[in-house]
Amino acid sequence: MAPLAIDRVLTDGSIVAVGPLRLTARSTPAHSPGSTSWTWQSCAGGECRALAYADSATTISADGYRFKDHPARVAAVRLGLARIAALPCDLILTPHPAASAMWERFAGTAPLAAPGACKAYAWAAAMRFDARLAAES
Template sequence: MATLDAARAGADSGTAWAQDCTDWDDWDKRARPFHVYGDTYHVGTCGISAILIAGPAGHVLIDSGTRNGARVVLSNIRTLGFQPENLRAVLTSHEHFDHVGGLWWVHQNSGARILTSPQALPVLETGMAAANDPQYGMHDPMTPVPGRAVSAVTPGQAVEIAGLRFMPIATPGHTPGALTWQWESCEAGECKTIVYADSLSAVSADNYRFSDHAEYVQAYRDGLARLAALDCDILLTPHPSASGMRDKLLASDWQSGANCASYAADRGARLDDRLAREGTQ
């Protein structure tokens, strides 16, 4: 296993990623991995994030990317000097193919268990979208993950993996089973709270109306409120551009631009706009 200090010293700071990638870039476009802060690294593509948290007793990955993007993710983990077989778990954001479509491949090449929400668990086990997903019917099925490899977490209850601690927060809306993850990373004696906030965009199939699902909209708003209240020194998102990652890298300042509160406010405003448009149709 690579030493954490050696990996951190050899990792790019994100300059190469910002040069190679554009805003809202292709989901499977290969990108170089880079160091975010402390034990946290970005190992995804130009268009889809995947986050590695490297611990001395094993590592944790958040999201796999697409079926093809997962190959980039595993390659990037190796580029940093780590090995996929030292992954102890993969955490999920939301249950769509662009973020978890490669879970089966990551599991096959690492043996890592997969932790997800109770609502997303049957989606991962079957590869089929839930009927109450606003985007139901829009996407092809995913390759299922073996049921023995997947288990559900309880939102609001921290999970500890290989000495690393993560808090899952329920943030439904974009999907019923979406999770946001919060953890702490430290370097040079200074610790920062990092939040990987779900997409939370009100996107749906043409025949879906959010205004017809009052309980779902309330759960959506409750999740946004939880996100806005989080301690959040560094904000990351499944689509890098949703939180302005490239701008942050170019500014060499992770705390510039969007934070959890402003991101939640933006997603809430977009939901309000969607509901208003539905009211005029």
């Protein structure tokens, strides 16, 4: 099999056009280095919403890995979470639906749109990360 050709390298802020849709890549290295979230705007019936696919905010590691021994990784996680919190975000989509109450929102038992949802998602992840760091002490 022939190797694939790289069409383009995306960086933070790169825009990918899919028909009329414009998706903006956002570097959010909380889950792992290279994690990317995406934002776009969707309009219907005269109302526009800022949508965000926020990548996983669960920071992963091998068993026995100590984040405290890797301050650059800790800084990257914190940067990624801060960037997720700052995403333009009326409606959030996440790879782990329970992390953002997606099933409830899609079922109509919780508001579909929730300004501040990206901040809440990042805050919850930051609390879990802080607990992990505390457990390493």
